[in-house]
Structures are given as structure tokens and as C-alpha cells.
Amino acid sequence: MIKVGIVGATGYTGVELLRLLATHPQARVTAVTSRKDAGTPVAAMFPSLRGHVDLAFSTPEDARLTECDMVFFATPNGIAMNEAAQLLAAGVRVIDLAADFRIRDQAEWEKWYGMTHGAPQLLEDAVYGLPEVNREAIRGARLVANPGCYPTAVQLGFLPLIEAGVIDAATLVADCKSGVSGAGRKAEVHALLAEAGDNFKAYGVAGHRHLPEIRQGLARAAGAPVGLTFVPHLTPMIRGIHATLYARLTQDTDLQALFESRYANERFVDVLPAGSHPETRSVRGANTCRIAVHRPQGGDTVVVLSVIDNLVKGAAGQAVQNMNLMFGCDEQAGLAQVPLLP
Amino acid sequence: MIKVGIVGATGYTGVELLRLLATHPQARVTAVTSRKDAGTPVAAMFPSLRGHVDLAFSTPEDARLTECDMVFFATPNGIAMNEAAQLLAAGVRVIDLAADFRIRDQAEWEKWYGMTHGAPQLLEDAVYGLPEVNREAIRGARLVANPGCYPTAVQLGFLPLIEAGVIDAATLVADCKSGVSGAGRKAEVHALLAEAGDNFKAYGVAGHRHLPEIRQGLARAAGAPVGLTFVPHLTPMIRGIHATLYARLTQDTDLQALFESRYANERFVDVLPAGSHPETRSVRGANTCRIAVHRPQGGDTVVVLSVIDNLVKGAAGQAVQNMNLMFGCDEQAGLAQVPLLP
């Protein structure tokens, strides 16, 4: 049994980790921290977990996280970077679901996140936790930077094209739409149902923090910098990301075969039949990315449609997938959920 | 392994049966019928099931349902009554998720459902599949009438009070609210997102088909006819029923203790702490009924709040629970889903 601790489990990625780990055959959550809510039973805050989670929140001091095998940080940016080193020194493996270790270039990170990095010495060792790219490195990792939600959907959609060198990587467009749970469980006016319901808008067009993360991942695959326009939008639903990706083809190729071949052995990436339009609800609650590839009117623009559940393959599910790799479990352990439809 | 057939699996209760049975350790779906869609892979119609269900729809003829151990009818009213007898004669056990066998009084059934009953000889043997009331009878049943969604939420909420004889059973009020999946996967204008979204309305105030079913169940518990006003409403969400129940207390009693005691051994009924307000999302995707009981301002009106997922405890989940009882499985087999929140 893997002894698991979760730091900051009062947000959506935290409660989703608890949902997934409640069914994991080889892991047991032994500590859930929240300084503010210490003493409160987890199931009192999240009644959906009644009967599934018996723990109460505890202070970080009482949680004795150094006795865990694995600690997840489901915290805001800037927390894990100050607390990971001590855990790693104690032999604990760490997965950060926030952004602290996602960008290898410290200056770039500090520019986008607006703070000084607290543990630059760990950046080199941190492994970017996208199993479809880094599986072997993740197996041996002590510290994993769990990818952002948009970066997961966008990279999985662009990677086959970039790796095969069949598109112009200087003029990529990623038009992305997210449900509101991506904004977290924070009291903010713009995310009220009365504001975000029955409404659609773009945000962050001038520059979103996931842009450098996506560029870094695609550049690694391309072996050179890429040019990317990334526009995120807020759509009035709870879960789900839909990435619509545009690129210019530089050579003719069988796109359907290319995608099917790239993901033939990936259990969590599902390439749909030619002509399909994946729906976000088809992955609701599950750790799956479904992808379709189109070439409208046979022109030289390729359009990729990529959907994930932002809280699962875009956060907690991918984190569990990474834990499974780090501890030698079946990669699907705890991730057998069938999507909830309707 | 229980060999399972599903008749009419292109609706929401059918696809939900498939979702739940996909994780059942002792059951395997071997036939899924749909005359219209015969030959189509189930997962082509419901991409959420890709990777979980490999079957194609087949015609009833090809399905060889008599070779199954268990057949679920997820069909409109009026189908199972004409097909069940043949299956029962072949030794197959049958659960009807529609209303054909729910009302014991043939004339009453024919009045509310507007057709002649096709198998009145089966009405006496059919067991009403509410395990919290009829567990032993279900264990031995050959034919189970799976309860309606409203009747499940309303009966579980009223039963402790009626069984204890502490309310006036002649003046009951059940004000119920349902998500739109309760209307089924049928092309109807009133259920369009553009019609039912951002909108709230009552319907069927003059008389809804679930009224006689609820009255029958409560009368059985009361040992006498009951008086019930039942008003269903449509609320702009996908899954979930919230029943708000009103009754007049005829004697003082510890309501919280009464409810906790009544359901102490029920794994799928969760009595919340005093003062709680259950939310429908706290049972989304799970076979649980959560209940809270209130006595506003200490007056003589008792208010019970009861929530279920209409497609799970209100339909497919309860059907699996009944199957588990009929075949001696653990009552929770295939029903371990943690509710999806948010």
C-alpha cells in the first residue's frame, strides 16, 4: 500500500484526487492537510465523499507528511516550491499539480508567475509529467511537475504532427475552451453562475501562463522554438476542455494513420474515427483524451480536436497516472472510471 | 458470471446500465438489442463507452435473450409486459425499468397508462424492487418491477414517518424537482436546451403517473390509503431528483433518531446530520439516496429533503442492486462509484 498525503485538498483538484484514490487498489490516503479547516472531516465539506473518505483535514504539522510514500500538492502556485525539498530529503516522492516545476527556465517562470522561484535547484530534476512523452523519466522521478490542463490537451493534439515534421511549427493556433472548474474553487465574481452561466467569452488573449508551458513542450518535440497563438475561452459548463488546433501542412500525409500510430499503445489517448467530433462529455470524469483530426475541404490546413476532463486527465487523473508509473503499479490503477453520460 | 441482456439500450437508463455493469465483477453483458440500430457498435452511439463496451446492438431475434441469466428491459412502457413471459418461461430472470409491473391493481394501471395490460397474470408475482422495503422478496423474485425515480425519492423520505405512525397520512405533500434526463432521450421540443435551459416550471399538476405508484407504496406501509398531493417540476440540470416532503406531525418524536435508526443498515440510504440540506450533485452518478429531516421553527410540520440521481438509485443503479439480490451477489457489486463533484 502506497501511503499518500495530499496538501491543500479543499480545492477541486484535491477533492478529485480523493475521488480517484478512493478506488485505487494499491494506495491509501493517510493525510489531508488544510490549515484553515483542520479538524473538519473531509466528508463534511464534500458530502459526495460520505462513505468513501473517513479522514479529517489536519494541519501540516500534525499530518506527518514525511512518513508518506507520496505527497500530492493540490495547492496554489508558489507553495510546493517551498515545501518539496524537505519531503524529498525524507525520501518522499512528490507530484505538484500546480505550476511550480513546469517551466525549466527559471527566468521565464518568474516572468509569467510574478514571483521569485523558491527552489530553482529542483528545476533540473523535476520531470514534466506527461506520460505520453516522458514515461520512462517519470518512472524514475522523485519530483514530478504535473502538466496544466490546457497544455495537456494542446500538446497531445499537436505532438503527432510536430514529431512527424509535417506542419509549419511557426504558425500554430490553439483556440481552447474550458469549463469553469478550471478556475478553481475560489470565491470570485466572474465565476458565479449568474455571471458565467449562459455566457461565453475569451480571456487572457494578451498572454496566459499556459502559453510558455505549451511552447516549451512543443519546442522539445520540434527540436526548435515554435510560434503559437493561444486563446483560452470560458464556456458555461463545469468540467471539460476542448482544444481546437490549427496548423499549416507542409507535406502531404495520411493524418488519420499518423495519429492512430502515434497513440496505438497509449491507454489514455483515444483517436476517434475519421470525421468525428469529440464531445467533452465523452470524457467526463475519466482520464481519457479523445482526439479527431480533420483536413477541411482537402486544403493545407489541418484541424485537430482534442478533449479532456480538465480535472482528470488535465489534473488529478494524470497525477494518479504519474504516481502509478513512479511506484510500478498498473498505469490504469484507480483510473477505471467510465465517463458519466449524460 | 451472470450473463446479462439489455432490451432497448439506446435510452438513458440503458446506457447507464452499460456504464454500471462495465465495472461489475460478476456480470457480463452479452446482448444489447435495438431493432433500429442493429449492427451499430454501442460505442459508436455512445463514445463515452469506447474502451469499455465492445458489443454491437443486435435485433431481438439475434440476441438470443433466452440464453441469458438476466434480462433488463430499458424500454418504453408497454414492451416488457408482452415479452417477459417468454423469458420467464425459459428460466431467465427479468427486471423491468419501465412501469409495466409497478401497479398491482390492473384497472388502476390501465387508467393511468392508457392501455390494456398485456400480462395481468404476472402482476401478482412481480416484486416491487425497492430493496429498503422488499429485500427478502426481491431475493426470491423471478420478475422485478424497478421503481420509478420520483417514487424512490418520495417513498424513502416518507417511509420512516409512516411506519412509525407519527404523521397524518391523509395530508401529505410531495414537491419534487427533476433534471431533464428523467424525460428520456427522446426528440421533444420542450426538452431542448433552448427551451428547458435557464427555466423552471411545474408539470402534470393535474395528475402524474407516478402518483398511484407512490400512493400504493405508502399505503402498504401505512396499512391504509393515504392522501397525497404530488407536484413534479422540471429544473435545468441533467441528472438528479430533489424531493421536498411535507407532513403534519401527530405526535412528538425524535425525528433525527427515527430516520437514523430506520436506515442504519441500509448501505444506499444516507441520513445526513441534523440541519443539513442535501444537494443533488452529492449523489451524481452514484446509487445513493441522501436524506435530511427538519422541523422548521419547532412547529408541527415535518419537512424531509431527499435526493437521488434519477438514472442511478432512480433507475439503473437500483436495477443492478436488485440483480445483486436476485443472484446472491454483494449488494454493492458494480455500485462502488464515488459521486462526481463538481
Add this chain to the structure above:
Amino acid sequence: MIKVGIVGATGYTGVELLRLLATHPQARVTAVTSRKDAGTPVAAMFPSLRGHVDLAFSTPEDARLTECDMVFFATPNGIAMNEAAQLLAAGVRVIDLAADFRIRDQAEWEKWYGMTHGAPQLLEDAVYGLPEVNREAIRGARLVANPGCYPTAVQLGFLPLIEAGVIDAATLVADCKSGVSGAGRKAEVHALLAEAGDNFKAYGVAGHRHLPEIRQGLARAAGAPVGLTFVPHLTPMIRGIHATLYARLTQDTDLQALFESRYANERFVDVLPAGSHPETRSVRGANTCRIAVHRPQGGDTVVVLSVIDNLVKGAAGQAVQNMNLMFGCDEQAGLAQVPLLP
């Protein structure tokens, strides 16, 4: 031209006043206060008002409200009671959209609102602004207490029955459902789209602040105290209240005729044909209450369905209606909006 000031126009009732008054032929908003946002153009915060409202928010000091003819308080509870006296002394008429002057009994108000009343001397003069009951008094009023949203829907539904003396006023039930804009434009976790979306729940069953207001209004009509169980619910939509009202008939009567007669001359109350089920969207954006009355199965329980837009007839629209009465305008001035459907 009536010179209008609005105090606290950054919430939903404030922006709704601005929407309605933008089309009012005899009123002109000259001051909109918000200490926090002073200097910000109103249309910068609410882009829907671009091209319709040219004002900027100003501090209360700069707003020179005493030069207005009419001041609306669209503020939280407890503000108007401390500021109204000075305006009234300057000859300004005042309508409070909050609760400060709704309850005539000071002790009762202080119990439910948890604060000491700042202007008890004004309670006697304040007129309760439900025109269908108090039209003449409103015409002569200096200070109007605009009714709450639930109290408007519930009173309009019960009044014909109570005034006619045909029901038992000791056992009333009001089961009410509200869209989330009723909670205001406040940053609160429970009102996030990710929390309140696709979800249904009751709240405040132990006692909601609108209970004493409704009881006061119904008692006045009955000439005696009434017994009322009031259960509010939150439904996942933006605007709208649906009140489902239950009462026991004490004498036979033509309910449809009773309602039609009571509201024959009311331009903002629409009694639907017998058998109807009013939808909240049928009044979206308009100052209308639509009502249907039912007697299920011909029994002795009467069911009234009453819908309003909580921000219009339940708040800003009713306030404009009151202003029209106070200034001798056509009661419909500024209130000609056709409901937005779909």
C-alpha cells in the same frame, strides 16, 4: 423629468434599475454611487450598458443626492435605514430595495436581521410597496419598502385565497425555487457555476428572512396570524422565481374565477388559463407575475403556481412601478419590456 439617484448600483438590482430606467420616458438617472468604484464609468463595469448609460460612479458626497427627486437604495440591508432620514428631510422620495423598512415590528426585524434598527421612527411611515395591495398608500408615500422577491411571488399567489376566506390559513406551505441572481453579485463559493450549476438544493429550511415578511403580509390580508411553512431552494438558472403554494380548501369555490376577478385590473399580474403551468422564462426580463391555480384530482388541496423575474417584479421593476405611482406617471412607464424567450 424625475431626477433619479441610485445608491449602490454595482449589484444586480442596481444594474437592473439602470437597464429599466434607460428606457423610462419621464425619469433620468443623474447619480449612481459606489464608494469603491467612484470614477469608473458604469458601462466599463457593465458593458451591456454601453451606449445606454453615460454616467460614472461617484462617491455619495459628490453625488448630491439631496438634489434628486427620487433615490433608490440598491444596497445591502442596514444601509438605507441610516441614510434615508436625511434625504427625506430634504424632500427626496426614497425606495429601499433592501429589507430595512419591510417589517413593521422593530423587535421582529432586529431578531431576523441581527442588528439594531437605525431608524425605528420611520417604520410607521414606510409603505410596503406591493402595488396590488397598497396602491393608494404608495401614491402618497415618501418612503417605500420594496418587497422581497420570494414575498412578492408568494403573496400574489396566496392573496386571492386568503382575502376570499376559502382556505385554512393556519397550514400554508410555500415551496419556492429561485435562480442564483437572487443571491446577489457577491463573491461566494456556493454560488459559483462549478458549485451551483447542474445542482439543486434547499436552503434555510430552519428559517429564512423572508418568512416574517410573508407572514406579515398574509396576516394583514387574513386579519389574523397565519401558519406558514416556507422552504426556499436554489435552482441552476440565472433569473426567475417559481413559487408552488399549497393550501387546504375550507369551502368549495370557483378558483379560476376567483383569481381572474382579483387581478382583472392589474396590469402586471397575469392569470393563466385553467390547467396552465407557468414557466419562469415567460417573464424573463419583464415586470410580470404569471399565476395558475390548480385543484389536483378535485381534492381539497389547492395548488397555486406563481412565477416572477426576481430582479424585475421581485426587485427593480417593482421599484420602478412604485416610483411611477409616487410621481403620478403611467404605472407601466419604463416597464414595457417583452420577456426574452428563448
Add this chain to the structure above:
Amino acid sequence: MIKVGIVGATGYTGVELLRLLATHPQARVTAVTSRKDAGTPVAAMFPSLRGHVDLAFSTPEDARLTECDMVFFATPNGIAMNEAAQLLAAGVRVIDLAADFRIRDQAEWEKWYGMTHGAPQLLEDAVYGLPEVNREAIRGARLVANPGCYPTAVQLGFLPLIEAGVIDAATLVADCKSGVSGAGRKAEVHALLAEAGDNFKAYGVAGHRHLPEIRQGLARAAGAPVGLTFVPHLTPMIRGIHATLYARLTQDTDLQALFESRYANERFVDVLPAGSHPETRSVRGANTCRIAVHRPQGGDTVVVLSVIDNLVKGAAGQAVQNMNLMFGCDEQAGLAQVPLLP
């Protein structure tokens, strides 16, 4: 008074015409046809219109449309082309809200709409009703082809750039998102709340009927064919279109000034301040297009955000605007609605 007839007013564009025309000072609807619902009062089908519309649906024969001054076709594609000639011959002006006269090239139209055109002789005279491009021609038109919803949002967004010749018109991308009312008031499974709610998907990537319409309009502005990739999506809301447009800049220019200048005299196009993100709700119920233009990270990709209400500026509102032009009314007559927010 302009005597107005509406053919096929049981759909969303029809009921929206009725809502807008109910407040028009110079037009009066005298006939509303629906063969299926002849005799039914309009307000019985659409209770939102109670008190605003007193007409009943009539058969086309009884409607005496040739006595109207103006007839709107709010019908499916393929109806107006067979009925317009007779009306035009009688001196009636005609606006078709469907697609029959939008494409000048008959063969192109027949290819995309899959039928033989019934009145090719009218194609040359029909004026494309986008006032911001064709105002003078519309004033003199007898027959107006009202633009599609996507084409309105996309053309208004791209036109300033194309007319100024500052982008590469061969590599345009239009990523568009629509609320579900765009699919019409038709009973279809995919548009049910239980299907389209809490879900996001693309559709028609291989080729949508609005593609040739947009290309035709942009080509006219460019003076040469354009290359366009157009991907529509369905978003879980009722009204609204959000177009996110991407183009490659071929010369440096002050984009904000370009847009402000282009639309300086347009009362229904609102260019937002630099850095803005227009929301669909900011135009809900109003005949306004709000636009923002961005140049992310100062690169050579321009991103235009354009929002409309698909039923108003994208359909019925634009039709009324066209009628106003054709009859010499103030262009804003009947179009003074303030958007409904929240």
C-alpha cells in the same frame, strides 16, 4: 404604419421578430402564418407574448400576405424561393431570414443546400442584408437576403482588416461558438438539454453551409477569393455567438484605430477599448455586435473577438434593421432594447 406579415413564426427567429416588432413605433404585424397551428393564438404557444401579441396563427391562404407592405420569411431553407416572386409581383417587399438568396452563384448554392433553386431569376436582384456593407443597396431593395448568424459575426470582425488590406486573406481562420438556439426550435436529440448541456463540441468541420456565404462576403471586400478555415462549435448556452478570428498581418498598422474608424458611424457595431474581451451576454437580446481586436505578444497574428446575439443581430434584429432601411424609418426603430444582464 407598415403592415407586416411573418411566414413561419413558430420558430425562434419568428418569435424574436414578434418580440422586436411589438415595440416598433411604425410597424404592425397583421398576419402570422403557420399551416400546422392555424387558429392557435400566438400567445398560447409563446406565453411570453401574452399581453403583447393578440394575433392567432393563420393559414397562408387566410393571411392575405399580398396586402402586407412587408413580409418576413422565418422559414426553413427552400420556402421563400418558391413564394417570394408572387409577393414581389404584388408590390410587397420581402426579407428572407433563411438562406435562399444569400449566395449569388446558383450552382454554389445548390451544391451546399442540396436542392434545385426555385427562383434563380431573383438571385441577381436580391440584396445581401448586411447594412454595414450594403446600406444604400438595402434602402432600394425589394428583396433582401438576411445574413446568417455566423456570417454576420465573422464578416463584421474581418472586414476592417480586409478592406484595409493589412492581412493575408489566403490563410484566415474563424473559430466560432454558438448557443443552441442557433439550431432552431426543432425536436432533435442532439439539442436536448440532457445532451447539449454541460458539454462542448465542434461540428461540421468538413464543411458548414455558412462557409460559402462568408467567403463570398469577404471576397467581395478583398476583391479576390479568400482562403478561410471555418470551425463552428456548440456551447451550452441559449443565445449568443462568439467568433474568434485569426489572421496574419502583412503590414504594421494601428489596429484599434482601424476598427474604431471603420465603425465610427455604425450604431450597431461597438468597438471595445483595447485589451477587452467581449462577452456574449453583453449583447443578449440586443441588435449589437461588440468587437475587440488584439495582437498577442506584439506578433504578426491579429486576433479579433466578435460577439452577437444570434437571434437579434444574427437574425431577427438585423431583419428589422433592414426593414427600417427599406421603409425610411430610423435605423434604430424597434431596436432600442438594452441587453439583459445578468
